[in-house]
Amino acid sequence: MTDVLQSIRNTAKRMNEPLDESVFPERLSVEAGAIAQVAPYLRDRGDERISIVCDLTTFEAAGARLLGDAKAAGLAAEVTIVNPNAQGDVVADEASIMQVILDIQRTKADIAVAAGSGTIHDIVRFAAYTTGIPFVSVPTAPSVDGFTSKGAPILVRGEKITLPAIGPVALFADISILRAAPAPLIAAGFGDMLGKYTSLFDWTFGHLAGGEPYSPLAAELTQQALTACVENADAIGGSTEEGVTILIDALIQSGIAMLLFGQSHPASGAEHHLSHYWEMAFVREGRRQLLHGAKVGVACTLIAALYHRIGTGGLPAAVGAAERRHAIESHWNEIQAAISRIPGESRLRELIRTAGGPSTLEELGVERELADRSLQEAHRVRLNRFTLLRVINEG
Ligand SMILES: [Zn+2]
Known part of the structure; x- marks a missing residue:
């Protein structure tokens, strides 16, 4: 393993x-059956009152088991x-977070367990921190x-903001549970990883032309995780033990790369900005939300197509205060080389399809x-981030 x-x-x-290992969780277990280690871990930590947080679906997948194990271990859960x-x-949002905070306070919990996918984690990380x-x-x-x-993206009165919170002290990724997840969620994880093609490009671009800080280690770790997923897209799409293990390892490694860098640059560029923009539009219109990673995957194909046009045709004439234009032109060969490392739009769509996700706006359900x-x-949506998309639009 x-x-x-x-x-x-x-x-x-x-x-x-x-390497700053203080960002590592104190315990990380990725294997089939890892869920059985949670209750002994909590008992060994000396925790007595446990607040398990899930939704109706993830209660079936993990919450019920965690509750039974905790009680069997003599814990009040x-x-x-x-x-x-x-x-x-x-x-x-504020309603979900308040619901969890009130339960934590009522039960005087020593520790919370987030049993779910990304949203449950964001609710719990903020409620536990608070x-x-x-x-x-x-x-x-x-x-x-x-x-x-360590950051919690949450919706407050319909506006998405990211607030400081905490990361987990331990992470138990049970491969048997993850393999049983609905196929669209697995494909979404793949989409979130595929987005690293454009986020890594934007980071390189922002570093070369916009003076953004950079970390070769965080970039390499993110690239490794991306490569592993692309090389195993078939196994991931088939939810095999190997494929799902590679995917969760990659997602964890990408997350840790962000913690090491201290900001989201390695994993989030213009493709994430598109995804956030769509998400906020859906919230305003009262529509059902789409999966984060599904949006990121399709957004990555759009950004890749746009960036390849710039790589081939050069910067639009309208771009630029002279100073900025000079900064970009003096690194143009490196920027062009970095664009050429992003696969073409059709290759990206093919990868998404292999992993079982929506590969076009139409399949995703976002209007042109x-x-x-x-x-x-x-x-x-990220005013302080220097991306090629920003330069194209703002000059
Ligand atoms: Zn993401």
């Missing part, structure tokens, strides 16, 4: 880069099943790279008009 943390140590050593909103989605207790991560689907994140608007405006 591969060990993500050891592999990260090996990479840092090979690159002769310092209670489950909070987060209610869906009016559209039927469980979202990380109530001053740690939390344990039990992902039920390999759907996002944010399980270990919204996509076109996002390509002109989405850079505004």
Whole structure:
């Protein structure tokens, strides 16, 4: 069984880069049956009152088992099943977070367990942080790279903001549970990883032309994780033990690369800005949410197509204050080379299809008009990030 943390140590050593292991969870277990280790871990930590947080689906997948195991280990455990909103989605908004905070306070929990996919984790990381207790991560689907994140993207009155919170003290990724996750969630995890093609490009671009900070180690770790997923797209699409293990390892490694860098640059560029833009439009219109990674995958194909046009045709004449234009032109060969490392749009679509996800706007359920608007405006969702999309739109 591969060990993500050891592999990260090996990479840092090979690159002769310092490694801050304080960002690692104190316990990481990725294997079939890992869920059985949760209750003994909590008991050994000395925790007595456990708050298990899930939704109706993930209660079946993991919550019920965690509750039974905790009680059998002599722990006082209670489950909070987060209610869906009016559209039927469980979202990380003020109502969900308040529901969990009230339960943690009522039960005087020592520790929370997030049993679910990305949204449940974001709710728990913020509720645990606010109530001053740690939390344990039990992902039920390999759907996002944010399980270990210290930032909580949450919706407050319909606006998405990212607030400081905490990462999990331990992560138990049970491959048997992850393999049983719905196929669209597995494909979404693949889509979140595929987006690293354009996020890594934007990071290189921002570093060369916009003076953004850079970390060769975080970039290499993210690239390794991306390559592993692309080379195993078939196995991931087939939910094989090997494929799902490679995917969850990659998602964890990408998450840790962000923690090592301290910001989301390695894993989030213009493709994520498009995804956030679409998400906020859907919230405003009261529509059912789409999976984060499914949006990121399709957004990556749009950004790749746009960037390849720039790589071939050069910067539009309208770009540029002279100073900025000079910064870009003086690195043009490196920028062009970095664009050429992004696969073409059709290859990206083929990879998404192999992993079983929606590969076009139509399959995803995003209108062309919204996509076109996002390509002109989405850079505004992260005002402090220097991406090629921003330069194209703002000059
Ligand atoms: Zn993402």
